[in-house]
Amino acid sequence: MIASQGPTGMKPVRVVIAGGGTAGWMTAAALSSQLASLVDVHLVESAEIGIVGVGEATIPHMREFLGTLGISERAFMAATGATYKLGIRFEDFGAIGECYTHPFGSFGRELDGLGFHHFHLRARREGLAAPLDAFSLPVRAAMLGRFAPPAGHPLTLEGGYGYAYHFDAARLAPFLRTFAESHGVKRTEGRITEVQRNSLTGDVTALRLEDGTVISGDLFVDCSGFRSLLLGETMASEWEDWSRWLACDRAAALPCAAQGTVIEPQTRAIAMTAGWRWRIPLRGRVGNGYVYSSAHLTDDEACAQILASAGAKPLADPRVLRFRAGRRRKSWVRNVVGIGLASGFLEPLESTSIYLAQIAIARLADLFPVNGIEDADRDEFNRLVDLEYDRIRDFLILHYHATRRSDSPFWQDMRAMAVPDSLTGALELWRRTARIAPHAQGLFHEPSWIAVLLGQGIVPEGYDPRADIAAAGSLERAMGGLAKEIDRLARAMPAHDEVLRQQETAHAA
């Protein structure tokens, strides 16, 4: 029993990480700093193969990740050229010409335990209220190009939202590498050419590199990206394909020069005829990319369209990336744990990929097999990872399915597709009662669903009757007052680019 002994005298678990992209170095940094003497971490990466090098937008959990590592926001932002993000602005998804924001925060205020959206639905019906956007401070701030971190109690308007970052995808891994190496992580450069296994147990025992180097270990973390070298190839963990719901399987990425000084504190997602494109404002440049379905659009057309629509000077030729939506049925098999793209892929519509890596790392640290791996450890890890994937999957499908667009075969297909039962149930409950079933685990809670559902025009047939209790006059006054207050608070924030400029000055000093 490990309980009372402590780590003294215990041999550290030798962790070998295959791959040095964002996922690999996040894993190395977290395990080495949090599990300290329990682990001996060795990372292998190949400069020749390189990293995927996209993945620039995050969600607020990224801050938690940095926090547990003890990395300051300033240091991270300076090293990765990061900007702030208050949400995602979706354009043309529900119908061409319509837009909405999915902010990191909820709309309005609960009243007597009843969600704000019920009151808003009523006010809307009676023509009394401003659009939902007016009732979110992060949305207002983002629209005005302003930013301030939340301050004060989380139940107040000023303290009740979150924020995340946009950053340069090529710079995070090197930054984390410095951190991880300072915590004792060893690194070897080279191409993995052979995976050696124990013929009895099937466990991986070592990785052999092109130059003959053999790196052996107890636990292997596969961060090799889409190739899924250990989990997919060696362990043959079955692939669960989700492309029948998430049809996009290509992206044409295009970095562009920034225009003007305004740096928007939000990601833009703009629906296109065969998918959507992102616009991610960084310092000094803007990331663009068209995520599309190859069944509906050729690569050449996609590249031409992203060049035409980016509306700024390209800094390189468009680069086409290929992927498919789905995940490995088991992320942890024998002594191999897949993290990052090696374990599965959900497209960047809600910037969730890095989060999925983060959560897998946190669960691995929670369940870390100090005394040998038990089946139940793998089961629990896989259960928790599946849960995260499933919730995000349904939420992404919602963005495609909740549409009135019929202007292209792609959108016609999205509209007509049969969605997973879990999503059908959630949609039905919303349509009939304006409720979202809560869940304790996983991403995207009620406010996120409300933002997208209402934003894409899925207006419920009925809302909670308690919203009708207040007199129309007082409801209108309360709504008006709230919108005004939010607008005032947003206008009192400094401009986002001003905040960034000040940071740079402070950093230089």
Add this chain to the structure above:
Amino acid sequence: MPPDATQSRHMPGSVAVFGGGTVACLTTVALARALPRTRVTLVTPPGGSCNPTALADLAHTTWPGLARLHERIGIAEDDILRRASGSHCLGLRYANWRTDGAEWIIGHGAASPSGPGIAAALARAGRFALPDGQPGSPLAGLDYTLRFDPRAYRAGLRSIANRLGTTMAEGRPAAASHNETGAITQVILDTGAQIAADLFIDATGPGAGLIALAGQPQWIDWQDHLPVNRLLPAKDLARPGLSMLDRFEACREGWLWTSPGRDGTRTGLAYNASLTSDAEAADALLGHTGASPGEVIAITPGRLEKAFTGNVIALGDAAAQFEPIGWCNLHLAVRAIELLLEILPGLPIDTLEQYEFNRRWALLADRTRDFLAAHYTARPAFAAPFWQAAARLKHSPELILTLREFARRSRLPVFEEESLSRDAWLQLLAGNGTPAGMAPRKLAMGHAAREKERADEDRRVAAALHAAAPYPNWLANRLGAPSS
């Protein structure tokens, strides 16, 4: 935007709550507040009496969640202190459950990573202070619950219901008329009176006399999970006391409860009727406590498969019955009332909404059951049939996972609904002797860092003790102060 077809769903024009106990009265007040335009009727048994076998109604205390509900529906703690012999309780103390005879405490509020936690330390020292929300305060993680005289408490709730315009009626449900969808349109009482309503609440206690009229409710049996099926409360209250811990003591026949209060101390024996006869139980109660036996209460551990059927919602013992360790019976009812307030059904009742209520309530009920079942992983020093049977009880998959993860690395898996707090679970499992592994991150902290964590905790406890006052003085002060 698409054409706007949104409608508010119809508010129930009338709700009838059946039952004479705490659960019925709390639900009535909650509904009367939430639905000011709805006609709420409280239908009690003759004389406003309460079903004497409904444990959620007999409860004179429960977990801190009750205070949250009180706040939400406008019930002042001061009134309970002054009018219902209210006093404060900081936790539960367990004696003789473990082979080594060691006692343990579940203190309300935050558990500490090492050692007893603030509430337990205060209770042991007989000192009390109100929680202090300021982060950094030694009293920040503290919580407490109230004890009260259930009869006076109920009377208080009824008078609030009265003030809110609730209609009062008396009688027992005898028959019902249904409409074409199978919903109950009116209930005919044994007095012949008729109670019509859109929505009915069955808080009538065991037997669920009302929901039975709504169809054939399925009962899920918990006898394989929980060993107690009889209670023998003492006939009379013993001398009042101000200890801030409820005591649960394992004995050969089962376990004994002792709960002090300002109106008297409640005691009783929980046992299994197939292993101990009622006569033996009476002897045992007398032998262990010196109290003379009151009326035996039979329990059928289990729950309704669906608490919400047709247009009837069962709450309290009508919906679930189980042994009263920690008086979780009232706690589950409180959680169910909160759920009802969250998913207040509009009309016509939507099957999906009903499904949601039933789904979440079932999760809450099952986790409550598992919390109780987890007590029985303790092994008392004495061999007795009750405890041999307890050692063979069934564990749900969720409980197996909980026990395993705790044993392996002191981790509590998260479930979609949780009835008791994680802090309570941690203290229960640490206390009852479930072997506890160490979390990898904590193991990695090293000895010195863990020692520092412990020293910090000791300092916090000392500061909390210092900030608190002896409870009798504190209470005298509070009661002496002009009512707020």
